[in-house]
Amino acid sequence: MTFRQFAFNNVLRNKRLYIAYFLSSMFTVMVFFTFAIFAFHPAFSGGSINENALFGMAVAGGIIYVFSFFFVLYSMSSFLQSRKKEFGLLMIQGASSGQIRLMVFLENILIGFVATVGGILAGLVFAKAILLIAENVLIINESLNFYFPTLAIVVTFISFIILFFFISVFVSFILRTKKLIDLIKGDKKSKGEPKASVILAVLAALLLIAGYGTALYVKGVQVVFALIPVIVVVTLGTYLLFTQLSVYIIRRLKNNKPIFWRKTNMLLFSDLSFRMKDNARTFFMVAIISTVAFSAIGTLYGFQSYLTTGVKQVNAYTYTYHPFLGDSEEVISQDIRTINSVLEEENVETKMEMMDLHYFDVMDDDSGILIVKASDYNRFAALIGEKEIQPNKNEVIVVEQSSAILMDGAKASETLIQTPIALENGQKVKPTQVIESEVLTEINGYYIVNDTIYDQLGNPIRSDMSAAWQADNVENDPIIEAGRKIEEQVPHKVFAVDYTIYEINKAYGPILFIGLFIGIVFFVSAGSFLYFRLFTDLDEDKRKFQAIAKIGLTQSELKKVVNRQIALLFLSPIVVALVHGAVALTALSHLFNYDLTMESSLVLGSFAVIQIIYFLIVRYFYVKQLKSAIS
Known part of the structure; x- marks a missing residue:
């Protein structure tokens, strides 16, 4: 078996972790490719869409590309974290650090190449449907007929191959700093139960209350002046919520014997408390990214509704x-x-x-x-x-x-x-x-x-x-x-x-379309972060529940503990993001003195339903893996 075959087999053996990374990367490539199809469409060269819309698409493509870099980098760091012991064993058997770096480099290049090709192919399959959607959303007079986007394929392929190449080089460079003892004990070293400061926990609650209160209290132009301070206060409060307040609440529940000793709560709270230090930063990042997605899409949709409804209210006649x-x-x-x-x-x-x-x-x-x-x-x-x-x-x-x-x-x-x-x-x-x-x-x-x-x-x-x-x-x-x-x-x-509303929608359509795609990319990426964090600890969970099953843990009790654990870890940052988004959109309604309840409910409700479906799918496969390990 050659070294390249060894790297290829490693990817196949770790397909459970790589599949989420691969699908998320492929989705990102597909979205970028979609923008490229629009930007290079022959119909646009004739001026059927304004230059500002094309510029907006180019900026959106740049945002997705830059975000993809950090997303892929985070994904790879999750894989490396879960494979420390594997790297340590390879070094014991004689593999040099250079060979391990080369293996990781080849693995990432392989995944990146397949994800890029897969994203382009998926974009081609759905290109006509996406063009039809864009034609209606952008309100373009001419039809966006399907064409073979040679230039879009070349630009997307080269851009993402370069991205994956630099990510691979960067990740390989990081591996040089790891010592053998750290690799061997990487998945067994206890990081200790996180400590929570009462002062910081109280500060987290006060910051969130102050931020929410200010955002909901200010009216009119005051919303603009309060925007930056509220964002800073709520962001800091969110970080302390996950790193301090949540830990403090868990510790208080653990100290409450009637709650802690009730049925399987001991397993639930002990595991949550132990994991919180690692998950807190991920939760914070997911909550903030999701809040940006919710608020951006809600703001764009709400502002469009405000403009069109306002025109209709002021002019009742045709x-x-x-x-x-x-x-x-x-x-x-x-x-x-x-x-x-x-x-x-x-x-x-x-x-x-x-x-x-x-x-x-x-x-x-x-x-x-x-x-x-x-x-x-x-x-x-x-x-x-x-x-x-x-x-x-x-x-x-x-x-x-x-x-x-x-x-x-x-x-x-x-x-x-x-x-x-x-x-x-x-x-x-x-x-x-x-x-x-x-x-x-x-x-x-x-x-x-x-x-x-x-x-x-x-x-x-x-x-x-x-x-x-x-x-x-x-x-x-x-x-x-x-x-x-x-x-x-x-x-x-x-x-x-009606003609005025048509012109408003025509001018606003590209902005809404671009914002929707960027928001979806952010939201999918946030869900992928949670998936990586959850499945990174799957092997450790298997060993833990195998040991507990030997002393009497039943299948129903296992399912109950795991369901609660996954729900808390998977949904808590999304719930925080939904609350943040609701407050942000309420503040927006105060700015324009226009009720955005329906628009906010539609946007936030849609994302909540999508996340719940995602959670149910992930929970099914996670529980299935644990049950198979115990049986």
């Missing part, structure tokens, strides 16, 4: 027309004929209403306050299904928009409700109630009065007009295309809400 100040009746009539002509051309059936807007001197304000008669309001309300209003004689209703600010930072309603309206005969009528409505949302607060009262207001100080069209039961594409043509032919006077 098309809204406002002429320029000073436009003649002839110009206005021509504009409306143009709009109707485009709608007819695109087969968009709409209902239309027009209203004269008159502003009156109510508060000695040169711009005046809009007063609308009930009949005009009801015509516009009927277009969008709003409830009609029938004010009594001498009754004045104030219409409030939630975002409307009139003067001195006060809401328009707060000022208008206290201001009576003077009539021509000298009589004054006082506002009686405030309502919220989507009618004329572009106006920052106005009055609605009975038609009889409206005729007694006198002459307005200025006048304007508004026209609105509401489409019914029409497909979205004609509405969007009509909006595009109308805004081109009647520029700066028409607001087409």
